[in-house]
Every structure is written in C-alpha cells, then in structure tokens.
Amino acid sequence: MHLGILGGGQLGRMLAQAAARLGVRCRVFDESPDACAGHLAELCVGQYNDLARLDHFAADLDAITYEFENVPVAAAEHLAKRVRCSPQPGALHVCQDRLLEKQLFQRLGVGTAAFATIDTQPDLDVALQSIGLPAVLKTRRLGYDGKGQAVIRSVAEARHAFTTLGSGRQALIYEAFVPFSRELSILALRRHQGQTAFYPLTENHHAHGILRVSRAPAPHLTPALTHQAQRTAAVCLQAMDYVGLLAIEFFEVEGQLLANEMAPRAHNSGHWTIDGSQTSQFENQIRAVLDWPLGPTNPIGFAGMLNLIGDHPPIESLLAIPHTHVHLYGKSPRPGRKIGHINLRTDSAAQLDLAIAQSSALIEPYAS
Amino acid sequence: MHLGILGGGQLGRMLAQAAARLGVRCRVFDESPDACAGHLAELCVGQYNDLARLDHFAADLDAITYEFENVPVAAAEHLAKRVRCSPQPGALHVCQDRLLEKQLFQRLGVGTAAFATIDTQPDLDVALQSIGLPAVLKTRRLGYDGKGQAVIRSVAEARHAFTTLGSGRQALIYEAFVPFSRELSILALRRHQGQTAFYPLTENHHAHGILRVSRAPAPHLTPALTHQAQRTAAVCLQAMDYVGLLAIEFFEVEGQLLANEMAPRAHNSGHWTIDGSQTSQFENQIRAVLDWPLGPTNPIGFAGMLNLIGDHPPIESLLAIPHTHVHLYGKSPRPGRKIGHINLRTDSAAQLDLAIAQSSALIEPYAS
Numbered sequence: 001m002h003l004g005i006l007g008g009g010q011l012g013r014m015l016a017q018a019a020a021r022l023g024v025r026c027r028v029f030d031e032s033p034d035a036c037a038g039h040l041a042e043l044c045v046g047q048y049n050d051l052a053r054l055d056h057f058a059a060d061l062d063a064i065t066y067e068f069e070n071v072p073v074a075a076a077e078h079l080a081k082r083v084r085c086s087p088q089p090g091a092l093h094v095c096q097d098r099l100l101e102k103q104l105f106q107r108l109g110v111g112t113a114a115f116a117t118i119d120t121q122p123d124l125d126v127a128l129q130s131i132g133l134p135a136v137l138k139t140r141r142l143g144y145d146g147k148g149q150a151v152i153r154s155v156a157e158a159r160h161a162f163t164t165l166g167s168g169r170q171a172l173i174y175e176a177f178v179p180f181s182r183e184l185s186i187l188a189l190r191r192h193q194g195q196t197a198f199y200p201l202t203e204n205h206h207a208h209g210i211l212r213v214s215r216a217p218a219p220h221l222t223p224a225l226t227h228q229a230q231r232t233a234a235v236c237l238q239a240m241d242y243v244g245l246l247a248i249e250f251f252e253v254e255g256q257l258l259a260n261e262m263a264p265r266a267h268n269s270g271h272w273t274i275d276g277s278q279t280s281q282f283e284n285q286i287r288a289v290l291d292w293p294l295g296p297t298n299p300i301g302f303a304g305m306l307n308l309i310g311d312h313p314p315i316e317s318l319l320a321i322p323h324t325h326v327h328l329y330g331k332s333p334r335p336g337r338k339i340g341h342i343n344l345r346t347d348s349a350a351q352l353d354l355a356i357a358q359s360s361a362l363i364e365p366y367a368s
Numbered sequence: 369m370h371l372g373i374l375g376g377g378q379l380g381r382m383l384a385q386a387a388a389r390l391g392v393r394c395r396v397f398d399e400s401p402d403a404c405a406g407h408l409a410e411l412c413v414g415q416y417n418d419l420a421r422l423d424h425f426a427a428d429l430d431a432i433t434y435e436f437e438n439v440p441v442a443a444a445e446h447l448a449k450r451v452r453c454s455p456q457p458g459a460l461h462v463c464q465d466r467l468l469e470k471q472l473f474q475r476l477g478v479g480t481a482a483f484a485t486i487d488t489q490p491d492l493d494v495a496l497q498s499i500g501l502p503a504v505l506k507t508r509r510l511g512y513d514g515k516g517q518a519v520i521r522s523v524a525e526a527r528h529a530f531t532t533l534g535s536g537r538q539a540l541i542y543e544a545f546v547p548f549s550r551e552l553s554i555l556a557l558r559r560h561q562g563q564t565a566f567y568p569l570t571e572n573h574h575a576h577g578i579l580r581v582s583r584a585p586a587p588h589l590t591p592a593l594t595h596q597a598q599r600t601a602a603v604c605l606q607a608m609d610y611v612g613l614l615a616i617e618f619f620e621v622e623g624q625l626l627a628n629e630m631a632p633r634a635h636n637s638g639h640w641t642i643d644g645s646q647t648s649q650f651e652n653q654i655r656a657v658l659d660w661p662l663g664p665t666n667p668i669g670f671a672g673m674l675n676l677i678g679d680h681p682p683i684e685s686l687l688a689i690p691h692t693h694v695h696l697y698g699k700s701p702r703p704g705r706k707i708g709h710i711n712l713r714t715d716s717a718a719q720l721d722l723a724i725a726q727s728s729a730l731i732e733p734y735a736s
Contacts, residue, residue, distance in 0.1 A: 013388075020385055020408050022683065023696025023708065040388050040408050278693070278713070293688045300668065315390065320661045325646070328391025340391065345646070 001290065002027065004061040004083065006076070007068030008035025008043060010329040010338065011266045011282075014274070015067055016041040018282035024290070029057045036330045037067070048075040058082045065244055065289045069095050069264050070142055086243040086289040087264050094240060095264040098140045098173045105259045108235045112259050113251070118172040124162050127174040128155060134177035137161045139170050147209070151177065178258055180251035184218055184225070185269040187281050188233035188246050189288045189297075196237060197284065197294040198230045199277065202269045204249075210336070212367075213356060214269045214305040216276060219349065228257045236262065245285040268307065268338070275325040275343040276303025301345055302352040306359050308340040310368030317362060318342060323355045335368040369658065370395065372429040372451065374444070375436030376403025376411060378697040378706060379634045379650075382642070383435055384409040386650035392658070397425045404698045405435070416443040426450045433612055433657045434633050437463050438510055454611040454657040455632050462608060463632040466541045467508045473627045476603045480627050481619070486540040492530050495542040496523060502545035505529045507538050515577065519545065546626055548619035552586055552593070553637040555649050556601035556614050557656045557665075564605060565652065565662040566598045567645065570637045572617075578704070581724060582637045582673040584644060587717065596625045604630065613653040636675065636706070643693040643711040644671025669713055670720040674727050676708040678736030685730060686710060691723045703736040 001024045005012045008030030016026040016037050026041035033045045046053030054075055058064065064085045066076075069092065076089035094100045105112045116127040118137070127135070137158065139148035150161035152174075165172055183206065187199040203218035204211055218225075233248055247267030250257040270281035279287075279295025287294050311333040312318065318326045321342070328340035342363075344355040369392045373380045376398030384394040384405050394409035401413045414421030422443055426432065432453045434444075437460065444457035462468045473480045484495040486505070495503070505526065507516035518529035520542075533540055551574065555567040571586035572579055586593075601616055615635030618625040638649035647655075647663025655662050679701040680686065686694045689710070696708035710731075712723040 017385060017388055020381075020698075021693075021695050023698045025407055025698065039393055040384075278691070287687065292684050295687065296690075316660050319655065319663065322664075323646070325389075327389050330388075330391045330393065 001025070002061050003286065003290070004029065004057060004064035004079075005037065005041070006064065006066045006071045006079075008032070008037035009067060010036060010331070011067035012037035013040060013329055014271075014280075014282045014327075015065070015266065015285065018280055019286050022283070022286065024286060027057060027061065029054070039330050048072045051078055054078055055082070063289050065285060066092065066265050084289075087246070088241065088243070091240040091242050091246075092264055095246075095262050096141055098138055098143070098261060099171070101262050102173070102175075104236065104239060105232075108232075108239055110232050110235065110259045111256065113178045114176040116174045118162070118174050121162065124158060124174065128158055131174060131176050133158075136175045136177055137165060138173050138175065139165055140173050141171070149209075178251045178253055180253050180258070182218075182252050183249060183260075184229070184252055184257065185214075185247055185249045185267065186229040186233050187267060187270045187273070187297075188230070188237060188248070189284050189294050190237040190242050190244070190246070191288050191294065192243050192291045194238075195294060196234060197297050198233060199270060199273060199281065199297045200299055201226060201229050202272065204269050210307070210309060210338075211268045212307055212309070213360070214272055215352070215356070216272045216303045216305075217299055222255070224255070225252070225257060232257070232259055244288050245281060268341075269305075271327070271341050272299075272303035272305040272343050272345075273297075274327070276300060276345045301347045302349050303346075304344040304352050304356045304359075306342050306344075306356065306363055307338055308342070308363060308367075309338055310335045311366045312340060313362050313366050321355065321359050321362065323351065324359065369393070370429050371654065371658070372397065372425060372432040372447075373405065373409070374432065374434045374439045374447075376400070376405035377435060378404060378699070379435035380405035381408060381697055382639075382648075382650045382695075383433070383634065383653065386648055387654050390651070390654065392654060395425060395429065397422070407698050416440045419446055422446055423450070431657050433653060434460065437632050452657075455614070456609065456611070459608040459610050459632055463614075463630050464510075465508050466506055466511070466629060467539070469630050470541070470543075472604065472607060473600075476600075476607055478600050478603070478627045479624065481546045482544040484542045486530070486542050489530065492526060492542065496526055499542060499544050501526075504543045504545055505533060506541050506543065507533055508541050509539070517577075546619045546621055548621050548626070550586075550620050551617060551628075552597070552620055552625065553582075553615055553617045553635065554597040554601050555635060555638045555641070555665075556598070556605060556616070557652050557662050558605040558610050558612070558614070559656050559662065560611055560659045562606075563662060564602060565665050566601060567638060567641060567649065567665045568667055569594060569597050570640065572637050578675070578677060578706075579636045580675055580677070581728070582640055583720070583724070584640045584671045584673075585667055590623070592623070593620070593625060600625065600627055611659075612656050613649060636709075637673075639695070639709050640667075640671035640673040640711050640713075641665075642695070644668060644713045669715045670717050671714075672712040672720050672724045672727075674710050674712075674724065674731055675706055676710065676731060676735075677706055678703045679734045680708060681730050681734050689723065689727050689730065691719065692727065 008028040028037045044057040200217035202216040205213040247263040249260045274280040325343040346352045376396040396405045412425040568585035570584040573581045615631040617628045642648040693711040714720045
C-alpha cells in the first residue's frame, strides 16, 4: 500500500511514522527540499501549480491525504482525478476559508461567535455597528498560530487592523470577541461508509496565538459538553461527505460550546494520542483514508502535551522528566517554530498536573 | 544526531522508527538493496568486507549500533576506530558464538545446560558419554530461529547431525537437553557510565524453532526468578563492559533459570515494549548507545506479542481485533519469514488471554 501526503512538515512526518508501523509506504509532496517528513519517506519536491510534478507524485499511489490545509484546491482537484484524495477537495475548500467554515456551522445549527464578512471599509463600519466591540478581525484564508488576526477594542484599532491585514486586497472576517472560559478541541474521524470515531475533548492553552499545552481528556468534562462536541463534529463530517480526520476548535462559554474553526488534518491538540491512546490520530487518519477499521480512541489514563517552540532544553533533560515521551521533528531551532513536543502520560490527574508543572519549568526558558 | 545501524531488517527498521521520534537521523548498512529499514532511513548497500564502503557509511555518524549479531567482528573493529560502536566489538564477538557465551556464563557462575565443544568425531563420542542423551547439537555460529541445530535422542542421530550440521568443517557445541517448563527472556540495558535497566521477564512460546507468542510480564513470576534474571544480566553486562541492549534467553527448570543464549541487540521477545511499556526496547537501545538517560521499563498493564510468519490475514481483520497494535515490516510474504507482529495491550491478564486466543485463531491459518 502506497500513500501520498500533501505537505511535508511535522504532521506529514508523524503520518509517515504511523504509516510505517502498518507497512504503508509514503510519498510526501512539499515545496521545500528540507521538509522534515522527507527524512522518513520519499520526498517529491515541487510547486502546487506544476501539474506534471503532481502527476509524477501521484504515480502508483493508492490514496492521497493532507497534512496541510492550504494545499491549493486546484491541485487537490487535479490529483483527485487520478487517485482517491481524502478528505475530498470540496471539504478542503471549506476548511481553508474562515467564512465558509462559519457559514457551514451556521447552516448546520452549530453555535459560533457573531461574524460578518469584510471586503471593504463600509463592510467594516457596518460590522462595528452590528457586532460591536471587542472583536477579532481575521484574514479569511492562510492564518495560523495567531498570524493574520488582530484583536479590536476600538474603532481606531479596527481601521488600523483593516489596513495591516490586507486593506481590501485580502478578504477578511469580523468576529465578536467571545468571553470564553477555555478552549477545547475535538478530533473526529469518518470512513467512506460513514463509520465515525471521536477522541475525547482536549483542553488547550495558547500563548501569543500558539498552542503551548494540551490536556486530555479535558478536565471537568460533562456529558453535555462531550455530546455537543461530538454532535457538531458528526454533522460537519456528514455535511461535507468527509473522509479522514477533522479537528474542530471550540470556545467554552458558560457551559456551551461555540465552534471557532476546523482543520481537515491531524491537529497539534491531538499529539497526545501518540502515547496516550491505543490509536494515534495519525494512525487513525491513515486507517480512515485507506478505508480500514478505525482504532479505539479512548485515552489510557491522563495525557498532556507541551509544544517545544523556538528551541528546547538538552534532550537528556527532557528524557529525564518522569512520564515523558519526547518527539523531535528534525527541524532546526528558530523563534516561533514548532520543533517538537513532549507527551506526558500518567495514571492520575494529580500526577499529570505535577508532570506538566515540572516540564513547563524546564521548557519555558528555552521557548522563543 | 546521526546514528548508524548495522543491518537493515525489521529490527533496524524499528530502531529507525524509534530514532525518528527523538529527532535522530539513521543511516543503515545492509548487503541487500531491498532491506526494509531502507524504506525509512538512508540505506548504504555494501559488503561487510568492503572497508571503503564501511568508511563511506561511517562518515559523519555520531554513533553506531547493531540490529544483527552476525556483523563480522573485523567490520565492527574497523568502524570502531572511527566512530563509537555500541556494544563494543568484543561483546559482539562473544555473542556470535554459543561456546563463548556458555563459557562466559560458566565463568560468571551463571547456570547453563551441560555443554561441550565439538570439533571432531572423537569430541562427539566423548560428549555422548559425559553429557549423555537427549541432547542438542548446534553450530557455534550463525544459527537462528531453530536453524543450525538438531535434537539428539540416539547415537545414530548424533552421528547424522554431526554430518549434516558441518561434519568438522563447522565448529559445533553439544548441549544437554534441558527438561524445561518454559522459556523466559530478559532485556537489559547499560549506559557508558554503568546505569542499567531491565524489562520484566517475558514468557516465550516457539513452534518449529521460531518465536510465535510472547507475554509480558511473564505469568507466575516470582521475585526470585526476577532477581536471578536481573543478576545474570547485570554480571554479563559488566563482564563485557557492555553498552546498549542485551537480550538473554533462559530455560526455567524447577523454579531456577538456566541461561541459554544472548543477543547483543533488540530482540523479538521485546517487541511488546513498543505498545506495552513507556519506553520501547528500540528507544532504550538508542538512548543507551547515545548515552542519554534510559526510559522507564515497567509494563503498562499486560502485553502480548504474536509474530506474523510467512503470511498474514488481511490487515482489516487484524486491525479489527480488540486491543491490537499492528506492525508490518514492508517485507513480501515467504514461508518462515517474519513479516510483522501484533502487539496486544490490556488492563487484565484475563483480557490478554482472550485477545491472544482470538488473535491466534485469526493468524494461524495464514502462518507458514
């Protein structure tokens, strides 16, 4: 079995690692010859608008999936004529655009923050009136890790952000600022015939827009929260006729979930599953796209994940932390760059708290 | 960090997988361009007596280890002049030869079956008298998976085996047949400065000389058995000034362990550690040879391992077995060939028994 992966970053690398266990060979497509997934799999370097290169990539593949949601839809559509691409390019199209995501949520009755599309200055003036302040102005496309967005507390900030984020050249979305108590995410899977599976809700802590720490299962989960998250994921999967792994991020506000955004791929908040669940998110993505039975998604005890951002302490000190599993991506250090993560797995929530505290103290001085 | 691995079979492949998690790049040396570790790591194809090729392999490596004990000692010695090789070639020399192994055990006061070296027909006659029958006649070198050995129940069988196993061209060892109740193995680790770690004793079931099923921790373990196994491993590690992973196989006879053989590498009976322990044997081998802190070796619940030999059922049916982790090596099916294994991890011994029974029923019809 031969799987193609569009995108060769750390998610592609971890997909290739999971594939190798199952005897599945991978070929990775990336624009960069340094893509870290290329250390473990055949790397096909090319541009997404180079159709001949895409054809070369697709030769003899049994299936194609993504590690990166900003694959140009035209490239995915071209490939899908030759090889089954999962999720299908239409789902990719939705997940690339914050407005289409929000409109899908709205159509499916899924709660979100109030939002408006902003193409022009008059659109912004209307949104300032109808949605009000505070708010967040975001590019509709290509934002990640807090990039391409600005918090708006005044009309002056709104005008400034409108200019810096694209001033009409780039489509924007204006969203009410949600006074959330925490951020949660769910990872959901669906096979061709509709079989679904859900990992437990994960609690996520960000700093400067970048995920720092996840905990799974999220503390203080209620059956109502789990039900709402799984129902949201289920209707989204069905509406997009989705095959593969879908991540949805939520805000929790007074015991209710508001959907924030989706990612049509493995997700940083699911890295704990590598060591904290019988089946990792990466293995389950592969199983879904190859139409193999999905694996159990229950946690084994309590899991935490801490990102290594910018740089990390010497590996010897990471390895010496109790309950730690170290994951490094083979990327060179650079401020703001995710170069690895550690997973913590414990048998009690108290042990996990302690392990997270201990790890944070070690890691934070190196983060940049 | 760049690690060299001598041998590119499934053990090298799983070493490369464990290395990738830690951000360690691997280069694998093998005589075959089809070596399955080459799917995941840079593959250097060459003969072990080609010193220029070995030099090419060794360029820029930080350390070298083995997945295969029959690396010619001269090749390891050549490499060790340039790059730290762990375990050191002297240990490899001992572990390649059943006689040297047994003599080491004897010198260290470790119990073994009675044995004698057999170079000539008169040696055989003496052994038949002094050790008696039944017995096992084995080649001193290059035997594995039951190859290179014969059970001897009569003088006629002894003469026949002496001829077929090498008739004086190949050095042999004659060992008393041990009326053992079961076979157990231990995996032991040692770092440069002497830090050691031990996995729990594993119970192993063979058929036709090939490992079929392992269980860890071995059922009905007593503190005395564990103590004896760990003490044996500790004295062997120290005597050989060993760095890396050492596997020792034992026979249990009336509550005592007799050492049978050693392997200076990851071992089939330790594959359960990938999914059943916080740290896999492969990761710990890497940590030992790079002189990084060893990881915890305790089991998480109960673990079992079943080899896939010759061929296997469709992957969909393997993946559907509860508690299963599927590992395929990317090797084509062939009678007697290890092409993968499944690990089972459960929270109770009873669940494990059930999962092993269910898996065996599925796997056995495909084994050859």
